[in-house]
Every structure is written in structure tokens, then in C-alpha cells.
Amino acid sequence: MIVNHRRAAVAALAGLALLMLTACGSGGRSEPATTDPVPLPSPTATRQQISEKNLGYTWPLTVDHVTAECRAGDQAVITVPDGTTYALNDRAREAGYNDVAAVRSTGDGGDKMSIGTLLSRTLKLCKAGQ
Template identity: 40%
Template structure:
């Protein structure tokens, strides 16, 4: 075997280890506790309020608490309310109205990034439309 072939094999081995480490940091390798789970459908909303839990969003669940409710309030303020009744802002409109920022209960991914609020916020915004439809009826 030539020096060039040995160097090439060493480089390929190092590259393989680097790619594996990179994928592990992204959560693509390793044990994911949510692997194989399917989301449970959300219960029917009660006007502009709806119960929501980790099992409804599975991988997309963005919080360190497992359940609560989402609400659409005046002027499309979207909030998450934990089981103790404490409200957290899901959007800027709620923050501007004085609702506590949600950062204190945001979940971090394995890579250290905060899990996005998009899925939960979308469900809460849909309640704003539901509430308007009921008021028109």
C-alpha cells in the first residue's frame, strides 16, 4: 500500500467520524424518546380556548411543561396557559399587552436551540378565526 492510499483512508475515516458527530448533534443519530410516536388529535376547542398537550405535537412540542391550553385573546393575542393558570405569550401582540414571555418554559433541542413555537402558535391563531366565526353566527 502506498503512502497516498494510507493518507486517503485516514482522511476518509476522519471524515466519517466527523459526519457521525455532526449528525448526532442534530439529533439524527442516537435515541430519540419521541421516535415512532404519532400525534394525538387535539380535542375540540371551547370557543377561543383549547386544551393542548405534548402528545398532540410530539416532536414539535416546544415547552418544558407537558400540558395546558392555548387561547386567542383580544386583538389576536395568542397565549399558552399552564395548568396553574399562568399565561405565557405566544406572539408579540400578547407580549405587548403585558403577558409573560414564554422563554422561561421553552424547551431546548439536543443541539441547544429553542424548539420553535410555530406549530403551537398556528393552532392558537386558528382559534382567533373560530372565535370570529362564532361571533358572526
């Protein structure tokens, strides 16, 4: 009986901790321009248009759309509307592309937004081109 109460208490505390983490945010946005994202189609080439409308809360950039691309050697890059190309991963940075920090948004918590979702989508383009 005591074991069940302890398990319930631990589960409740874990749930509360998770709720607090998501409420406080980890650099995310509480009010993005898009709250109902439009799914991206499965990639069929090494280049794809991605916008804030596709990623909603996880859109990490100060621009509203990019062309994501996988270049030689699994270099994940994005090109913003003004034509500047930025590196999303180390391979692209080592190849000399600009650091994406220049166009990364700051989330509600004051931290830079994670580029993880955008990077993941871009790396899928590498597989599509093989």
C-alpha cells in the same frame, strides 16, 4: 445527456443536504414522550387544551399540557398548569403577558424549540371565535 447527469447530481446533493439538516436537527427532539401524536379536533371556541400528546416531536414546552387561547386583538397566549399565562406572539407580549421563553424546551441541538406549531394552532382559535 450531460444535462440529465447534472440534474441528477443536483437532485442527489439537494436530497443529501435535506437529510443532513433533518438528522442534525434544528432544535427538535429525537426522542419525545409522544411519537404517535393524537390529532387535535378542529377548534370551535377561542380556548382549547393542547398537550405534548397532540404535537409529539414539535412540542416546545417544559410542561406537558397547556390551555391555548386567543384573546382580544389576536393575542395568542397559553396558560400552563400552575396558572401562569404566557405570550406566544408580539400582540400578547405588548399586552403585558409573560415571555414564553420561561417554559420553552431546549432541543437536541441545544437551541430553544420552535413555538411555530403551537402558535399556529393557537391562532386558529382566533378564527374559531369570529
